[in-house]
Amino acid sequence: MAIFTRGSVEHVKDAIDMVELVGARIHLRRVGTRHVGLCPFHDERTPSFSVNAEHGLYYCFGCGASGDAISFVRETEGLAFAEAIEHLADRYGVELEREEEDPRAEEDRRRRDRLMRLLDRTATFYARYLWDSAEARAARDHLAARGLDEQVLRAFRVGYAPSAWNRVLLAGQRDGYAPEEMVAAGVAQTGRRGGYFDRFRARITFPLADARGRVLGFGARAVRDSQKPKYLNSSENELYRKGRHLFGIDRARAPAARAGRVIVVEGYTDVLALHGAGLDESVAIMGTALTPEQLVELGRAATTVLMALDADASGQEAMLRAARAATERGMELRVVALPEGSDPAELVAADGAPAFERLLEGALSVPEFEARRVLDAADLGTAHGRDRALERLRPLVAATPQRSVVRDELVRLVTDRLEVPASYVTPGTASEVSRGGPSTEPVGGRDRGAAAEARLPRPSPSPVERAERAFLAMCVGQPRLGRELLERVGEDDLSERLRPVRAHLVDHLDDPLAALPEDPDEAALITEVAMLAESEPSSEPVLQLSFLQLELRRVDRQLRSAAQEREFERQRLLLEERERTRAQVAELMGEAR
Numbered sequence: 026m027a028i029f030t031r032g033s034v035e036h037v038k039d040a041i042d043m044v045e046l047v048g049a050r051i052h053l054r055r056v057g058t059r060h061v062g063l064c065p066f067h068d069e070r071t072p073s074f075s076v077n078a079e080h081g082l083y084y085c086f087g088c089g090a091s092g093d094a095i096s097f098v099r100e101t102e103g104l105a106f107a108e109a110i111e112h113l114a115d116r117y118g119v120e121l122e123r124e125e126e127d128p129r130a131e132e133d134r135r136r137r138d139r140l141m142r143l144l145d146r147t148a149t150f151y152a153r154y155l156w157d158s159a160e161a162r163a164a165r166d167h168l169a170a171r172g173l174d175e176q177v178l179r180a181f182r183v184g185y186a187p188s189a190w191n192r193v194l195l196a197g198q199r200d201g202y203a204p205e206e207m208v209a210a211g212v213a214q215t216g217r218r219g220g221y222f223d224r225f226r227a228r229i230t231f232p233l234a235d236a237r238g239r240v241l242g243f244g245a246r247a248v249r250d251s252q253k254p255k256y257l258n259s260s261e262n263e264l265y266r267k268g269r270h271l272f273g274i275d276r277a278r279a280p281a282a283r284a285g286r287v288i289v290v291e292g293y294t295d296v297l298a299l300h301g302a303g304l305d306e307s308v309a310i311m312g313t314a315l316t317p318e319q320l321v322e323l324g325r326a327a328t329t330v331l332m333a334l335d336a337d338a339s340g341q342e343a344m345l346r347a348a349r350a351a352t353e354r355g356m357e358l359r360v361v362a363l364p365e366g367s368d369p370a371e372l373v374a375a376d377g378a379p380a381f382e383r384l385l386e387g388a389l390s391v392p393e394f395e396a397r398r399v400l401d402a403a404d405l406g407t408a409h410g411r412d413r414a415l416e417r418l419r420p421l422v423a424a425t426p427q428r429s430v431v432r433d434e435l436v437r438l439v440t441d442r443l444e445v446p447a448s449y450v451t452p453g454t455a456s457e458v459s460r461g462g463p464s465t466e467p468v469g470g471r472d473r474g475a476a477a478e479a480r481l482p483r484p485s486p487s488p489v490e491r492a493e494r495a496f497l498a499m500c501v502g503q504p505r506l507g508r509e510l511l512e513r514v515g516e517d518d519l520s521e522r523l524r525p526v527r528a529h530l531v532d533h534l535d536d537p538l539a540a541l542p543e544d545p546d547e548a549a550l551i552t553e554v555a556m557l558a559e560s561e562p563s564s565e566p567v568l569q570l571s572f573l574q575l576e577l578r579r580v581d582r583q584l585r586s587a588a589q590e591r592e593f594e595r596q597r598l599l600l601e602e603r604e605r606t607r608a609q610v611a612e613l614m615g616e617a618r
């Protein structure tokens with residue numbers, strides 16, 4: 026369902042200055058009617074990224090990244106469509122109109138907005154108190170002693186909660202908030218004998234923001250050793266839920282999208298230290314084992330997740346479970362081996378960023394990391410010790426996908442170190458593994474593992490499938506050109522799942538939701554495409570570009586097969602076709618020919 030009215034989305038799109046928008050991120054040079062620069066989506070020395078202001082398009086001749094202002098904001102900021110629209114509306118000062126909501130939902134939203142404003146003001150209050158008050162001197166010293174950069178602390182809005190019982194409460198009331206609201210937002214609480222008081226007192230505060238930078242709660246650390254507990258978070262409430270947050274995600278999201286990786290550390294100071302050292306793609310899970318919600322959020326930031334955690338704290342089972350769930354989502358989880366007893370903050374302070382970067386480069390797949398730990402701890406001098414190690418290693422091997430490089434490498438590692446044949450570690454069949462008793466049970470405890478995975482949304486489609494869906498949705502949104510392009514896309518050129526969708530659209534482009542097929546999967550996909558067309562309006566040039574990209578991908582695919590089959594004449598024709606298609610892209614982008 027569309028959140029904003031189509032008209033107001035169009036207003037936002039009209040207001041966008043594509044060259045200004047892209048130019049704020051990369052340096053653009055004017056060439057004829059186009060602007061060119063170094064691509065923000067891949068590493069390059071000579072510019073192949075081009076912007077067409079007239080059509081509001083971008084295209085990279087190097088990596089094929091393409092789209093309009095909205096996809097540019099989505100990709101570079103890691104935002105969903107509606108969030109990108111809001112971002113652009115803010116930037117260009119356009120008022121967005123919401124589609125009519127039911128009154129209950131509207132009331133809930135208004136209340137949430139109000140509580141979030143309260144949290145934001147409170148974050149500002151704490152931050153000012155940290156830097157300006159005499160009382161916070163010990164806190165400032167504590168942070169400075171850990172080598173944390175003032176600029177980074179200010180950017181993360183780290184603050185200090187005064188020791189008085191009601192400073193925040195009074196400030197909130199002055200701003201027109203009722204004490205109940207302050208409790209609901211998690212900054213105040215009720216006493217045993219009634220009455221209200223500030224939840225955080227005499228503590229360093231860390232705002233916990235969502236991916237868009239909206240403060241939803243606080244984590245707070247004691248300054249004095251006598252204070253208990255050492256860490257105190259917002260209590261669970263309508264905005265803040267334990268285990269969902271990633272500290273620093275708002276600031277790490279864009280850098281993570283650029284770097285293609287996100288670094289996960291344990292605590293607040295680790296994140297602050299890494300950002301201070303230029304590793305801006307770092308977030309913290311704050312003491313919990315990685316939760317499914319956090320994994321989803323990480324997956325939105327980048328496909329490679331580097332876990333720089335205290336290995337013992339997270340535990341083998343939880344790690345392997347997370348790694349499996351990550352694989353299902355098309356992500357890759359890797360473990361950074363930290364020297365024993367040290368955390369990233371200390372490592373960066375002692376050895377600098379390059380040394381830490383080297384640790385990141387040596388990150389291992391989760392099963393390999395665990396296997397190395399087992400091998401290092403095993404008594405390899407005795408047959409008994411080697412058998413015990415084998416028992417612990419088999420489930421690790423079983424947890425890797427069959428016929429994968431990860432498994433091959435793992436098997437090689439184990440057979441080399443234990444000097445046993447590969448048949449000792451690779452199960453013949455899956456059932457053999459589970460018959461082996463508790464020690465060879467697939468790791469994680471079935472029920473818990475299954476429950477954790479069931480809560481995850483369905484694995485996201487591959488990038489190719491996403492591009493094809495977007496193309497089909499644009500055909501629905503721009504039926505005039507869409508009809509022609511649907512015919513031109515060959516049936517076999519789409520992923521198998523999307524072929525029936527194309528076939529349906531060819532017959533029902535004007536009303537795709539009419540006469541839906543019986544097959545529930547097909548019907549669901551068609552509905553999804555139709556809704557996408559409704560909620561993410563595009564334009565004819567964007568559709569044209571998306572079509573040409575599918576064409577380029579098809580030609581490349583056919584070229585590969587022609588090369589394998591040594592069909593030289595076909596190769597020659599395909600190369601010509603590729604040149605023609607590229608020329609069409611260049612023309613669409615306004616390149617003078």
Ligand SMILES: [Zn+2]
Nearest residue numbers: 064067085088
């Ligand atoms: Zn590129």
